[in-house]
Amino acid sequence: MSFSDITAPYSFTAGTSPLLISIPHAGIRLTQEVADGLSEAALPLGDTDWHIPRLYDFARAQGASILVGNYSRFVIDLNRPSDDKPLYTTATTGLFPDTLFDGRDTFKPGMTPDDARRQAYLDQIWHPYHECLRSELARIKQQFGYALLFDAHSIASVIPRLFDGKLPDLNLGTNSGASCSPELSGVLTNICQQQTQFSHVLNGRFKGGYITRAYGQPDADIHAVQLELAQVNYMDEMPPYCWSEIRAPALQALLQQLLEGMLTWGRARYSAK
Template identity: 30%
Template sequence: MQVVTGFSNTDAFDLLRPAQQCVPFVFNSPHSGRDYPDAFLRASRLDTRAIRRSEDAFVDELFEPVLSLGAPLLRARFPRAYLDVNREPYELDPKMYEDRLPSYANCRSIRVAGGLGTIARVVGEAQEIYRERLTVQEALLRIETLYKPYHRTLRRILAQTHVDFGYAILVDCHSMPSAVRSSDGGARPDFILGDRYGTSCAPLLIEAATRILRDMGYSVSRNKPYAGGFITEHYGRPAKGLHALQIEINRALYMDETRTERNAGFAELASNLGQFASELVAISDGALAAEALAAE
């Protein structure tokens, strides 16, 4: 965790590029940001350990091996508790603000009702973030200066990838708490893959990802309870050659969730994810390329 004065003089996100992009894959880590504005921390009623509970800590580092495959990696520096780019741009909770929200705000989504809109009201198990209400101006400033530039960058790199290769594959990378049970009441699996119930990517992509991870000895489920958020849904247009797959990693595999520290399994998981990405690229590349050519 790093405390910053703000993002006017600090980069809000990084686009890590290989020397040359050799594959039609783009990896994205929107929730691994750990640069916390000091004013945000002062406005919060939570201590630094509690406020990090929604952070996908170290996920960007776990996927850095994809650079050696020739794939770019986009990662946020701002934390999810401050701004969530895996939401619509204006999913805002009117109870959080001193003044009235603009008419175009989506105040009725399920995510807003749960306190997890574009500007989150809670972290973890419904722990309220703020001591006092915010101004609407503050929310709109975060959206204009962080959310929109982040998505412009993501759109640009996906569009360029599509032009260069004839199709593009977005892998949206996340982690999940280990303590929460799966939707069927059983233990949470090691990985949950989401394709918005078959709508955000070609079936062969999620089938290949599932097979690779299971062959490595991991337990894998699909779409429940995480089918993919706004990013997967918004950018996944398989009929147009734009594929989006969400991957959720059980945090117990690689970190101490209480202390937000890497554990002994971190290095092995990072190595395995590098191998996973390598095999996924090899399997998907030929099949999806043939599909893209057939569509022309």
């Protein structure tokens, strides 16, 4: 089934390096049914990964390919499996989020999209995004012999329903070591340890969502890392969720070091093969 109001599920720019940056949760586009049905609590789209494409815009100069989902996660969550199998045993949200991160309802009573609509979202938004992701990883691997996938996310620094206290500034996830070489996660951790402005953790509350788990195959020379950022370091966490010209540059400098660290590691690792 096809619905005419679903168009351009993603934006993609091909790069020149072995690095692909996936940004699944920055989209704010809504279908008409979702827009009509959102609860008052959901209308500000607070669970969006605000400004992430802008935050990583520098990566174009590093040759990164960049894939950005255009639709809000309130339509369909691109970082959940298509069968909606839960990724975490703790509180989370699903493929079609019926609750917000803070536990409030996403939709007004009786206004949740029906099964036919949700199947269309899966067919016309989720699958095209993942087809592009798979295709680009295959192209990169064919060209370079390996591929590096960086799944970029952000979240409010305090959400009691999801985690206790304040979230570390940088939350690296490698599916508990299964999605990338331990050498690569060591490089990234070491870069974080060389600075003192931002706190960090590896495989803490956020170990990596579906994208990291599904596409990270280090034995096949595809290495995937998720980074969940605390939004307080580059934006205002309250509506209208403004970008911070004061705070963002320092975080961007560290992110640039992390991505350059991935690229340097890849060149060293695979030039020796």
